[in-house]
Amino acid sequence: MNVVVLVKQIPDPEALVAIGGDGVSLDIEQKFAMNLFDEFAIEEALRIKAKHAGKVKVITLGSRKAIEALRTGIAMGADEAVLLEDEAFLAGDGYATALVLSRAIAKEPFDIILCGRQAIDDDRGEVGPMVAQFLGLPHVGGILKLDVADGRAVAEVAVEGGKETVEVQLPALFTAQKGLNEPRVPLITGVMRAMKAQIARATAADLGLATAQAGRPGSKVKVVQYSPPKKKPAVQIIPGAPREAAIEAVRILMDVERVL
Amino acid sequence: MDKILVFVEAKGDGPRKVSLELLSEGLKLVGSGQFSMEAVFLGKLPGTVKGKILHYTEKLIHVTDPALENYTAEGYAMALAGYARETGAKMILAGATQRARDFLPRVAVLLQTGIASDVTGANWDSNPMTFIRPMYGGRVLAEVSFSAYPAIVTARPNSFGVGASLAQKGEFAEFQAGISPGQVKTSVIKREETTLGKVDLTEADLIVAGGRGLKAAENFRLIEELARTIGATVGATRAVVDAKWRDQADQVGKSGKTVSPKLYMGAGISGAIHHIMGMDTAKVVLAINNDPHAIIFNYANYGIVGDLFEVLPAMTEELRNRLGK
Structure with missing residues (x-):
């Protein structure tokens, strides 16, 4: 069973994000972490490998710093890592990014693709389903459980007000949701291996893509400008003993804000 | 006149509130005289849901196919992309629900276009139209525009208001998706309901x-x-x-x-x-x-x-x- 895991190195959730003077670029504090949903995806891939043998390959698209995410994957137990590194790949929308990833995945035979439900930096949640469609494969989004046997997979998904069990023919893509598993912490031996591991690289030319198909030129949705969110006014603390404050809060919500 | 499709979902015996929010925005655009709008519903359509949708649209299209009996991302994507292509839609609007965010990215690939996901605002009057999406957990707002069509947009619930219903009910038509057997490789084998009817x-x-x-x-x-x-x-x-x-x-x-x-x-x-x-x-x-x-x-x-x-x-x-x- 060959499993491909798509991962993304993202700014730490607490990193400072400032808007550049031109209004179309972002200045992001250089503090990074692997997207949290991707850790569930790697863990699930390693569990599938433990049960069914095969190999786990992690792929990321990004600049050199994204190697960190690949090394984390190897430290956890992945066998191979590929960095899709090309100026032409950067600043793409979901479509352009998914096109590049799907080309890279298609280079070698595979049975399962796993990725996070969404990246928590740009919050699009588009790339997983788009990769599946580019490859003409089914996908199941936001899985909580995955069982693989005989060329098929059975997955559990949380749906509004309940749970659904879905069966799908392999190869297929699954996006991981919190609750799927508990990602392992890499062992020191894994970390050592990751430091020495060779990271394969691929450029647009390697994937048979013209630069106009990837990154910003290949994007269907483009950022016109960035702006800061509207600032909330300072909090108004409601004074008094708990009971008085509670009664005053009700009055404010009903008579001033009129939200009740 | 450019056509807008609004993907409508049901909850209980009515359309979802977020679907009505987008139909209401769509009706405003229709009012400007430059657009026409159709509500599009996929799969089993209960009569009460149909009745309520018809008060918020000039036309409701019910897309039917045996493959749409249960939700699958593949089936829904093929059906909606098929109808959008057939009708030459310029824009597809939907609530940013779990379902819409799951299958609309596939529709975008099928139609070789992009998607603006989970938007919280729209500048309908600017040319081209732009949409506002929070990024980095709301620390930055990105204003985005499309360079391919149809523009596919999912909007965060409660970002737009529900307007007044129409005095006159809209028209109704069916469209057969024509999905061939075996094209959908996903099947729902069990559904457990725990908290049905609660507001999500x-x-x-x-x-x-x-x-x-x-x-x-x-x-x-x-x-x-x-x-x-x-x-x-x-x-x-x-x-x-x-x-x-x-x-x-x-x-x-x-x-x-x-x-x-x-x-x-x-x-x-x-x-x-x-x-x-x-x-x-x-x-x-x-x-x-x-x-x-x-x-x-x-x-x-x-x-x-x-x-x-x-x-x-x-x-x-x-x-x-x-x-x-």
């Missing part, structure tokens, strides 16, 4: 949420009683879900749900960045915490520094009095 957090107007300050699972009854009094949905923080006090479905925040209610009341919540990212588009926030330095107060409109075990019951009692319950 993502669409809720009113939310009462609790954090670790509640000290024990059973104390969530204070949150539940307050919520029940005003018809609110209960939310929870990651700490509380990880401690198994509440179900994962109740989690608000980065690894849970993004909510945008009119009123968000949070009790015993410290305000970790992961939580704030999930609720910072709430219109009014009331925080209750006995720590005056709790970070949640930086994101609240109103705060009560006090013991939630006294404040919550007092609020519930006062609300019962005032609401006559």
